[in-house]
Amino acid sequence: MIQRLPPRLTPLDTALAALLRGVDPIASVELLLTEAAGCIAAGTPLLTAYPSRDIAAADGWALRANDLVGASPYSPLPLTGLPVWVDAGEAMPEGCDCVLDANAVDVSGPLTLVLAESVPGQGIRRTGTDVPERTPAAADGYPISAAGLLLARSAGVERLSVRRPRLRIVNVPGATATVQMIADIARGAGLDVSAHEAGARDATSIAEALDASACDLLLTIGGSGVGRRDATVAALAECGAVFVHGLALLPGRTAAVGRLGKVPAVALPGSPDHALAAWLALVLPLIDRLSARRPRRSASLPLARKIASNVGIAEIALLAEEHHAWMPLAVGEWPLQAIARADAWLLIFASHEGFAAGAPVDAYLMRE
Incomplete structure (x- = not known):
């Protein structure tokens, strides 16, 4: 059976409304930080202050600024003992509030001489400077960025709560390059992607690959047109329901939307430009609904x-x-x-x- 487009193409807003009808945000899951990049934050924890105490921001001598008033190369200030040396990142010794460079303290003679003044906080990273107390690891409803992961790691957080839709992509043979493009985009958007290939381009083979038991949305790529070897929409109708085939959208005219049980499904054309356009116009709003994402930039x-x-x-x-x-x-x-x-x-x-x-x-x- 040859697939045919209806004599009148469906407006984009009508198709999108049909696709989103009854779709609610998925439950959140806890992921390790290594898996959370790009996912949509859902109730992220409030971080503890980092650093948790004053630390040295550079290698040098830990001292108290008020003890160094007037010190200069022309009027060195002698110390009664050798000050404490700290490496960058080390906790500041009790009573010290500045770090002087190595060449600002002369330890070559019998007396330790300070050759420069300082101010409180010089060479120090104060408590909470990098991460103030109760800072959220990421903003709810927005993607978790590399910077957000840095904050979480610095504060000792190991897992974050996210919404990560599970996407099943079915490749109808002949659209491999387009499948790889869409899969790469989806992974970059934080989706849990599994890719599968139909055994052939006929409706029966495609239908066998349309398993929606372990996904939150399903995409087919290729075979959505009206050519003699296009059978994806027929396979989707056989396994579930087709709401729309043929959109008043360029590129993306031959895309289709439907459902397999409760799982929304979109048939993307095999051509890269038409597939990407349908992804932007149809799939992104669906992903945003599933992940409770706030408006895109x-x-x-x-x-x-x-x-x-x-x-x-x-x-x-x-x-x-x-x-x-x-x-x-x-x-x-x-x-x-x-x-x-x-x-x-x-x-x-x-x-x-x-x-x-x-x-x-x-x-x-x-x-x-």
């Missing part, structure tokens, strides 16, 4: 040149930042080099005719 810049768009169909423009402006790289159809260069993407709604040159637009960043 956008950046507002003026357009370097106008963008024309067809009324009645949503289009996605790829943008590059050039001279503090958004330079349109591609609209509707994307060459691979435009995908590689893009810094941001802009959804142009079906009711919109485009944007004039110089108009400020809010675009979502490709890499946060």
Whole structure:
């Protein structure tokens, strides 16, 4: 049976509403820090102060600043004994509040001579300087960054609570490069990704790979069009339900959305540009709902040149930042080099005719 698109393509907002209907955030899990990067924080702990006490910020002599008033190379200050040497990171000795460089103290003669003044706190990292008491390891609803992991490690935290959707990707033979691109993007977004390949491009073989028992969302890649060897949508209908096939979206026209039991499913086209566009327009909002993510970052810049768009169909423009402006790289159809260069993407709604040159637009960043 040949798959056919309906005579009227479904508006993007209608398809997205069908996909998100009944979808709630998944339960949070505790992950080791090595696994938490990119995941969405969910109730992260409040950290203890770091450092937990004053430490030396540099190698040198630990002293008390008030004892060094007036010391200089021309008026050395003799000490009754040898001060304590500290290495960077070591706890400061009791009563010491500064660290002098090695060449600021002369220990070559019978008397120890101080050749410079100091102020309290010089050469010291104070308690809580790096991590104040009760600092959250990460902001709830936002991705856990490398900087957030640094804070957690410094404070001795071993695990963080996150929401990490489980994604099953089914490769319909012939779309391997696109599958690898989507899988890499998904892993970078903190998803738990498992990739599988259908035995062949027929509906029966694809249906056998559509196992939604251990995932929170399922993607198929390839075979969503109307060619003689395209059978993904038929397989999805056989195993579950197809809500929409054929979107008023460029790129991404042949994408489909449905459900396998309670698990939402999206059929992405095999072409990299169409798959990426459907990922941005459909899958990202689904991931955000599952992970209870707060709004994604956008950046507002003026357009370097106008963008024309067809009324009645949503289009996605790829943008590059050039001279503090958004330079349109591609609209509707994307060459691979435009995908590689893009810094941001802009959804142009079906009711919109485009944007004039110089108009400020809010675009979502490709890499946060």
